[in-house]
Amino acid sequence: MKILRRISQIIFLFLFLFLLIQTEYRGRDSIAYPVKIFLELDPLVFIATLIATHKVIGGLLLCLFVVAITVTVGRIFCGWVCPLGSLHNALSFAKRKRYLNQAQGQYDSAQAVKYYVLIFLLIGALFSFQFIGIFDPLSLLIRSLSLAVFPALSFLTELTLRKNFLSFRQPYYRDAVLFGLILLGVLLVNIKRRRLWCKYICPLGTLLGLLSFCNIVKLKVNEQCNSCMSCCAVCQGGCSPNSSKDWRRQECFICFNCVKECPKKAISFGFSFTDALRPNAVDIKRRHIIQSLLGGLFIFPLLKINPSAKLESPGLIRPPGSKNEGEFLSRCIRCSECMKVCLTGGLQPVTFEAGIEGIWTPVLVPRIGYCEFNCTLCSQVCPTGAIGKISLKEKQHLKIGLAFIDKNRCLPHAFGIDCIVCEEHCPTSPKAIRFKEVRTMTEGGTEALLKQPLVDPGRCIGCGICEYKCPVIDRPAIYITSINESRSNNNVLTV
């Protein structure tokens, strides 16, 4: 069974990586594979968005499948499916057996910390601080791989082999170092204790543990046991497999390590319906729960009274299809699928431009990449509908911002030099940039007819290709700000 579990982990890890690599433009306007399926199966994402938005997001109902399995047979997801769990195992594989001690498998009361993490995050969701995706293992893994690991690997293979295997072009992301270090940190703590993340921090594991309270799986230790504690040395979940009585079903990953390791073959897994109705107590004190709640009730309102919540931010150019900012912040789980799939690499994570609530949500940075006119990929891969799925026709009429010309830098306006590269690239029909012909003097003293660009706010959709192509490359003479975006009732320019 342990071998079956390992095979299952390998299969799901490869499936996860395969789908992530497929989250890219491959010649068709729609992505052929169900690339967000891991997130759609994630019950934590469902609950967190339900609490934050008060809505049931249809695509996420797929998680009921995982809920049903967990309620029946426990945390089989953690042991057999979770790709981050498999990575933890892959790293621990290197560790020698003799360094494992029985403390690994014996239930440690500190494992209750993860309940407080979950409570804190869900209270945050209540105040529309959607931080669940920062700690959700699937979201964390997608984000770290997309924004840090894969780009770094691309860079290395380009440098050494002169060829890029992972993506068409070299991706560039802000704060990539941070995302890489976070994943490194999460994986490195395995040195201290195997699957430390899973046992002490992971909110998804915690939720699945709570859902396992009446599952029908039972661990039996028979009379052959001589209390050697070898089972505890290899236990992944910290569920005390050395005793049927002490075994904590809500911590067990059903990894079968204990069964394999026991020298007396004294441990076995079976099913029991009667035991199912006798749940273990969850080891959190009421006192601590109340402290957690009060802590949340104190901190989150303080964060919400920042005036930036009332002011529109010019740099906050959201992807086309995005809900209005309040709902967007509640739905966005910062999984960075949209940033991964963006054709031009223009979608980047913000740090504080959207307030603390908006940390690591996506914005368009036209200087890095513009929004390709015929593309709707980001709206296809968003698992929670923060970027709602839209048709191509809808997308081409949605405004995400407005272009402004800095007449002090624009070549025709400031220097009397012909240009209008912005007008050339404007993709709307008819173009949102027109030009007016003005008579000017050239340096030679002769009169010339010059074309000066003008933006039409009625037609401009804010895609940013003008800013991207403007020859004043250090600080473009035409630039996009968020005003006039269709999704906002407030951030409007013209009447």
Added chain:
Amino acid sequence: MDRREFIKMLLAGAAGLSALNVAGKFKTGLDALADFAPDLVVAKGSRAESVVEEAVNAFGGMKRFIARGDRVLIKPNIAWDRAPQFAATTNPALVGMLVRLCLEAGAKEVFVFDRTCNDPRRCYVTTEIGKASQDAGARLVYIDESKVKECPINGNVLKNWPVLTDVLETDKIINVPIAKVHGLSKLTLGMKNWFGAIGGNRSRLHQRTEYTIPEIASLFKPTLVVLDAIRILTQNGPLGGDESYVERRNTVVVGQDQVAVDAYGTTLFGLKPQDMGFIVNANKMGLGEMDLSKLTIKTLEVA
């Protein structure tokens, strides 16, 4: 008769016969010149593949230009993420036919690429040029913009410019532009199409297009220029975006003189070659002939 007289008679006879032979080949007037070696071929017809095939044949056939074992670059306009009917990019069927003709003429390999303005993967797919080229047997290439070589230019404005090494490493280049209006240069025809064969920051080249267009064009010696005017863009250029901006001209212009082809291209829009600063300067630089009255132009109708 003696030997000397016999030989003289033979020589006279041979001379006479060849004179008759050659004379038979000559027709009278300018038609004769056009048949023999026209400067431009203007072919008209509704099916792009047939029109371009007949045009090339009338110009002497692809074998006249492509030698066995040549590595040929076909340089269409694939710059924009637009479907073919919007006339922002070259007609895919036309490109496919040119690939076929080159391969039939004995080319070792035919490359098709462009340094696009929108995402290259999308452009190659939406314009249908990717599929048409590959189906015809060409090798589709995605440009590495960093692989360039600085080339000198004897120009008023430009002294040098980087050229894509993928372009320099071919034996023959066939320039296949589409005729369009353009906000800045008024028209974009063959010479502007070379902007897709160069590296560097092209947005700067839009500052003095009456010089930069011919000066960039001076970097390239096209084996053939095939101007796609089956559908032309008459409004909202160079991107178009609506079928109302497109007009059918059902024409393909073939020539070796890139100035002459562009000069003829202006007439398709009801303009004159001397209206275009870039054509006037190209002519001044000695890149080719802009005066259409000095050129022999063969026109033909294709069924």
